[in-house]
Amino acid sequence: MEHILGKLFNPESVAIVGATPKEGKIGRAILENFIKRFHGRIYPVNPGYDEIFGLKCYKSVTDLPETPDLLVVAIPAPSVPAVIREAAIKGIRIAIVISGGFRETGTPEGEKLEKELEEISKTYGIRILGPNCIGIYDNWSGVDTYFLPKMKRPPRGFVGFISQSGAFSSALMDWMAYHNIGVSRAISYGNKIDIDDIDLLEYLGEDEKTKVILMYIEDLKPGRGKLFIEVAKRVVQKKPVIIYKAGKTSRGSLAAASHTAAMAGEYSIYKAAFKQAGIIEVDSFDEMMDVVRIFLHQPLMKGNRVYIVTDAGGVGVMLTDALTSVGLEVPQTPSDLKYILRKELPPHCIIENPIDLTGDADDERYMRVLDILIEKPYVDAIVVVALPQIPGIKGSFIDHIIKLKNEYKKPIVALTIGSEVSLEVAEKLEKGEVTVFESPERLAKALKALYTYSIIKTRGDHHEKP
Amino acid sequence: MEHILGKLFNPESVAIVGATPKEGKIGRAILENFIKRFHGRIYPVNPGYDEIFGLKCYKSVTDLPETPDLLVVAIPAPSVPAVIREAAIKGIRIAIVISGGFRETGTPEGEKLEKELEEISKTYGIRILGPNCIGIYDNWSGVDTYFLPKMKRPPRGFVGFISQSGAFSSALMDWMAYHNIGVSRAISYGNKIDIDDIDLLEYLGEDEKTKVILMYIEDLKPGRGKLFIEVAKRVVQKKPVIIYKAGKTSRGSLAAASHTAAMAGEYSIYKAAFKQAGIIEVDSFDEMMDVVRIFLHQPLMKGNRVYIVTDAGGVGVMLTDALTSVGLEVPQTPSDLKYILRKELPPHCIIENPIDLTGDADDERYMRVLDILIEKPYVDAIVVVALPQIPGIKGSFIDHIIKLKNEYKKPIVALTIGSEVSLEVAEKLEKGEVTVFESPERLAKALKALYTYSIIKTRGDHHEKP
Secondary structure (H helix, E strand, C coil): CCCCCHHHHCCCEEEEECCCCCCCCHHHHHHHHHHHHCCCEEEEECCCCCEECCEECECCHHHCCCCCCEEEECCCHHHHHHHHHHHHHHCCCEEEECCCCCHHHCCHHHHHHHHHHHHHHHHHCCEEECCCCCEEEECCCCCECCCCCCCCCCCEEEEEEEECCHHHHHHHHHHHHHCCCCEEEEEECCCCCCCCHHHHHHHHHHCCCCCEEEEEECCCCCCCHHHHHHHHHHHHCCCCEEEEECCCCHHHHHHHHHHHCCCCCCHHHHHHHHHHHCCEECCCHHHHHHHHHHHHHCCCCCCCEEEEEECCHHHHHHHHHHHHHCCCECCCCCHHHHHHHHHHCCCCCECCCCEECCCCCCHHHHHHHHHHHHHCCCCCEEEEECCCCCCCCCCCHHHHHHHHHHHHCCCEEEECCCCHHHHHHHHHHHHCCCEEECCHHHHHHHHHHHHHHHHHHHHHHHHCCC | CCCCCHHHHCCCEEEEECCCCCCCCHHHHHHHHHHHHCCCEEEEECCCCCEECCEECECCHHHCCCCCCEEEECCCHHHHHHHHHHHHHHCCCEEEECCCCCHHHCCHHHHHHHHHHHHHHHHHCCEEECCCCCEEEECCCCCECCCCCCCCCCCEEEEEEEECCHHHHHHHHHHHHHCCCCEEEEEECCCCCCCCHHHHHHHHHHCCCCCEEEEEECCCCCCCHHHHHHHHHHHHCCCCEEEEECCCCHHHHHHHHHHHCCCCCCHHHHHHHHHHHCCEECCCHHHHHHHHHHHHHCCCCCCCEEEEEECCHHHHHHHHHHHHHCCCECCCCCHHHHHHHHHHCCCCCECCCCEECCCCCCHHHHHHHHHHHHHCCCCCEEEEECCCCCCCCCCCHHHHHHHHHHHHCCCEEEECCCCHHHHHHHHHHHHCCCEEECCHHHHHHHHHHHHHHHHHHHHHHHHCCC
16 A cells, blocks of 8 residues: 555645635745646635636635545644644545644644644544645655745755755755755655654655655654654665754754754754664754765765875875764775886875875876776775866866766765866766765765765665565 | 065065976966066066067076066976075075975985075075975965966955965965955965965064965974964964864874975874964864854954844754854843843744744844844844745845944854855845855854954953053
8 A cells, every 4th residue: 555645745636725816925835836847636725716827716625526635734723623624524634734823833822723733633534744834845746835936946856855944944945956956855844743754754765766865853753762763774774864953952952942842852862863773963054965965976885995086285184184083094005006006107296195196187197096096995985186276187087087986886076176167177077976075074074974874784784684 | 674575475576487488387377477467577587588478588597687576486496406596696585486396205306405405595595485385376466476377366355375285275266266255365385494384474464465364284394383372372463363284183194294294293282282372273174264254254252142033943943053062152032132022023933042033034024133132232243044035035134234243343144045045145245244154053163263263362452462
């Protein structure tokens, strides 16, 4: 049987309660989104209209000509429980409640409404995402309740994003659109009275369109910790799960309590749980996106031995510090390799790792060294530093690097710093799925995450295969 | 008397030994740089030519019609000592030796040549920058030995950069050009047989065109540690000094030894020295540039109490964690302020710090809250989070924020995440000297550096005024 959440992401029909032609209204933005990209049947529901944007509009859910797969609700909070009950009676099995005005208000009325909604959900077995959420942005089915017309939509792709913060999730979609990072499905689940992080993690774990899962959480629902670890353990054997936990400090968890009424709790417990589950935890916005990028395009690492090829000695030193600091190894060049490199390179080049091709390097010199390195079994990953301000770099090594990475299935990442001349190199490499960084320290952290996941995955492959 | 290094940056005349019209040669790139932007007299020196690019060319330094203020040397290493001796006899007092082929080669010949050069410098009292360096890029005088035509030149401005790595310094210039960060003078000093970090730090400390000093170092010359601390202590009372130390780990310092023959030494000693001197040490490429940006445009902080105004609760939580983690305070809103904000804001807004204007915020709401906050004596800095994907933000608050910052001389920084819609907000704020970030964690680190320097500066103002 299909997972019930399948209807959330892949419905054949959707009813939108609160749909309206009124400028600036959430119900209009959502209806427009669906009209633009959703290929199933769309039913606007609003007693005030007979038709909206050429679609027949229904007075109520009861009046609908069929039982839609999915219900979207964007009306004032006090009217929500009745509509959900009606929908459940009609046979609708799952709903996204966008409306705010529930527990997050901190008022007794809000609290009461939320309880009521929860009761209805349980009594009638209708599943609810929300309330007080932005909902779903599904890049494959066209389900899109992100009611922010100014938000640019990222291209179709393979990152699944689960977020406890609505605004952050929409800003991140916008950011990923700008950086051309493809998204499969994004979910902002709001007050999570029913469907929560764990349900969504499980679903995206099975989802073939999702290759990397990113989560922003402030808290888990009480009593769900053990299940979370169980589910995550299964999912990480299929794909990497990256998590950013907000409310880590005591002051931060107080802020989280104001924000989503989250009981952010002892961070050390979360941290231990993530580790036990094999989840990659990230500590900053930058790391979050760096790690996503490296997982999207890099194969796993067989060990932690990293070789650096550079035209800038200083950046080689910076990288050596950074990689060593996160626990990766920058081995000294073994004697067999030294022998080969010494013959291959001009005498002023440094054959010790980081291998410094120096400021008179050209594309040819890079390619010769990379050809040698990639074959060595003791080279687990290569970092190519190419500061292309020097005259010798014309960019002909780019295709070669891409070819080597695909052929040998070894991680190759690159670092470049500068203006258009660097950005052009970066763009071409990225297009060929060679991940590019401009910060040695960020590169090191991302590569470390790749290595950590490689261990988790390999361990699972050996011991936990079903 | 003028500081001798004045001639390095502000010569009235320069001779370029090794100047040539030959395509792709360093001597040509340097000559072209000077012709393009230097307003003093230029003397190419090369026995092979009578004229280069319309300038009379001289057979030797001895033949020059005057004693130039500055000599630039870009010829093969073995010929360098003789030329420097000749120049010293001619009365030239300072030279930039671009040529490589000295101690950095690790060969006995290179070592010998460098010793010889050092001897001549001492015997004749001719000061030398280099050898094996890129030299000077001076944005005010037009002295420019950065022989990399592909490197974009940053705009005129107030960042002084001293670098032990040539390639990194040119990549950084290129990067700063792209990011429109103004540079006063950049120096790559290579093997530093004579002029070193300390001389340059002292000079930039007095330089009125330099407001922020950034240093990349791998080592200090032996025996210069105490002097370095003394000089730095004086300089930091005038302007902030930011340092990035490479070769921090034992593996990294081995790499540094290969790179610049640096004796990177015990990092803990360096770290303690930086702290004692009041230097701001940064640990990553990102932090380096973030801290430079915040120092360029933000006034000092009177205390460490930071208030956050946001339209995204999640980002408020992230920031609270990040600020708290670096030791800044995110105070809970005092009751007098709570009273005012409660009257001013709709009931669903959160008046606890981080003050959450929520997703239906508009420019007007931001301005009202900022007007109230900026006046409070217990508010030491304000972080404005504006995720402009929400419909209410039109951008009219931008000028208001800039006005408040200028009027009250309090640090205001901003955070925004997204595509063009965010970048536009960011660009306008930056133009008004409100520093903008997209990462909560990076913002926090930069603000912490500002606070640290504020303490150093204030302490000096009280106790160490001459």
